[in-house]
Amino acid sequence: MLLKACVIGANGYGGIELIRLLYSHPKVTIDVLVSHSTQGQAITAQYPQLQNIVELPLEKLDVNEILDRVDVVFFATPSGITKDIAPAFIEAGLPCIDLSGDFRLKDGDVYSEWYKNTPAQQQFLDRAVYGLAELYRGDIQQAAFIANPGCYPTAALLGIIPAIKLGVIDESRTIIIDGKTGVSGAGRKPALGTIFSEINENTKAYKVGTHQHIPEMEQVLSDINNQQVTILFNAHLVPMTRGILCSIYIPINDNLTDTNFTELYKETYRDDYFIRVRPEKTWPATKEVYGTNFCDIGVGFDQRTNTLTVVSVIDNLVKGAAGQAVQNLNLVNHWDEKLGLDTIPTYP
Ligand SMILES: NC(=O)C1=CN([C@@H]2O[C@H](COP(=O)(O)OP(=O)(O)OC[C@H]3O[C@@H](n4cnc5c(N)ncnc54)[C@H](OP(=O)(O)O)[C@@H]3O)[C@@H](O)[C@H]2O)C=CC1
Numbered sequence: 001m002l003l004k005a006c007v008i009g010a011n012g013y014g015g016i017e018l019i020r021l022l023y024s025h026p027k028v029t030i031d032v033l034v035s036h037s038t039q040g041q042a043i044t045a046q047y048p049q050l051q052n053i054v055e056l057p058l059e060k061l062d063v064n065e066i067l068d069r070v071d072v073v074f075f076a077t078p079s080g081i082t083k084d085i086a087p088a089f090i091e092a093g094l095p096c097i098d099l100s101g102d103f104r105l106k107d108g109d110v111y112s113e114w115y116k117n118t119p120a121q122q123q124f125l126d127r128a129v130y131g132l133a134e135l136y137r138g139d140i141q142q143a144a145f146i147a148n149p150g151c152y153p154t155a156a157l158l159g160i161i162p163a164i165k166l167g168v169i170d171e172s173r174t175i176i177i178d179g180k181t182g183v184s185g186a187g188r189k190p191a192l193g194t195i196f197s198e199i200n201e202n203t204k205a206y207k208v209g210t211h212q213h214i215p216e217m218e219q220v221l222s223d224i225n226n227q228q229v230t231i232l233f234n235a236h237l238v239p240m241t242r243g244i245l246c247s248i249y250i251p252i253n254d255n256l257t258d259t260n261f262t263e264l265y266k267e268t269y270r271d272d273y274f275i276r277v278r279p280e281k282t283w284p285a286t287k288e289v290y291g292t293n294f295c296d297i298g299v300g301f302d303q304r305t306n307t308l309t310v311v312s313v314i315d316n317l318v319k320g321a322a323g324q325a326v327q328n329l330n331l332v333n334h335w336d337e338k339l340g341l342d343t344i345p346t347y348p
C-alpha cells in the first residue's frame with residue numbers, strides 16, 4: 001500500500017520540487033495539495049508542466065480533512081507561518097516534515113533574535129529532530145517530526161563536520177564560510193531584489209552578519225564539538241536559478257600539515273551515498289549536482305596558511321530542501337534512503 005502525502009505550500013518552489021520527487025517515489029502517492037492564495041485552482045494552472053502527470057486541485061488548509069486523508073505532511077511554507085500551522089498536526093501524531101526554519105533552533109530566544117519573530121512553543125521545538133541524515137540518521141529513524149535543515153547549513157555543515165569530528169581545527173582562529181546561491185533560494189514570490197534586471201550579470205552580498213542560518217550552523221557544530229563553535233558566514237546571490245556553492249576555510253592545527261584530509265573526508269562519509277568526496281584538490285561545480293540530492297565536496301590543504309579549503313555544492317531545492325525531506329521520509333519509514341532520489345544530474 002502506498003503512503004499518502006500532503007504538501008502544504010504546494011505552489012511554491014519547495015512545494016513543486018516535492019511534487020516532482022514524490023511523483024517518482026515508488027512507495028508514495030500525492031493525495032492533497034494545499035495553497036494559501038491560489039486555493040480552488042488546479043496545480044496545472046500554476047505549473048502547466050504537470051499536465052497529464054499530476055492533475056490535483058489546490059485545496060484550502062483544513063486540518064481535520066488532512067488528518068483523515070493522508071499519512072504524512074510536508075510543510076513548504078515560509079518561516080514565521082509554519083510554526084502556527086504545524087502544531088495541530090504534530091499533536092495529532094501525524095508524521096510531519098517541515099522545510100522552514102521555524103523548528104530548527106532549539107532555543108526560542110535565539111530564533112527571536114535572528115528571525116525577528118516570536119518562536120514556536122518550546123514543547124514543539126523540543127520534539128523536532130534536525131533532519132541532517134548524515135549526522136543524525138539514528139534519531140531521524142525514530143522521529144515523527146523533522147525540522148529539515150536550511151539550504152546553506154546543509155552545504156556548509158557537510159563541508160565542516162568531518163574536520164570537527166576529527167578534532168583537527170585550530171580553535172584560536174575562526175571558520176569562514178563564503179556561500180553563493182541561485183535565485184530560486186528566495187522562493188517564487190516576486191521581489192525587487194530577484195527580478196531579472198536586478199540579478200542578471202550581477203552578484204551581491206546580502207544579510208551580511210545577520211543571516212538567519214548563522215545560529216543554525218553554530219548550533220549543530222557546537223553540538224558535535226561539545227563546546228561553542230563560532231563561524232563567520234556571508235551569503236551572496238549569483239545569477240543562476242539553482243545551486244549553492246560554499247567555499248569554506250577551516251583553520252588547522254600546526255602539527256597536522258602532513259595529514260591527507262581528502263582520505264579522512266572520504267572515510268567520514270563512506271556510508272553516505274549522497275555525499276561524494278572528490279579526488280584531492282578537485283573542485284565540484286553546482287551543475288554537477290543539478291536536480292539531485294548529492295552534496296559534492298572538494299578538499300585541499302593550503303600549507304602556507306595552515307588552512308583547509310573545502311568546496312561544497314548542492315542543489316538548494318533538492319539536497320537543500322525537498323530532496324533532503326524525501327531522504328528523511330525514507331529514514332522515518334526505514335526504507336532505502338535512495339528511494340525516489342536515485343537520479344543522475346541534468347547536464348549541461
Ligand atoms: N527555496 C529554497 O531553496 C529553500 C526553501 N526553504 C524553505 O522552504 C519553505 C518554502 O520555500 P519556497 O518554496 O522557496 O517559498 P515560496 O515563496 O516559493 O513558496 C511559499 C509557499 O508558502 C505558501 N504561503 C505563503 N504564505 C502563507 C500563509 N500565510 N499561509 C499558508 N501558506 C502560505 C505560499 O502559498 P501561496 O503562494 O498560495 O500564498 C507558497 O505555496 C520556506 O520556509 C523556505 O525557507 C528551505 C530550503 C531551501
Ligand SMILES: CC(=O)N[C@@H](CCC(=O)OP(=O)(O)O)C(=O)O
Pocket residue numbers: 078079099100101150151152181182183184185186212213235237
Ligand atoms: C536567495 C535567498 O534569499 N535565499 C534564502 C534562503 C532561505 C531559506 O532557505 O530560509 P529558511 O532558513 O527560512 O528555510 C536566504 O538566504 O535567506
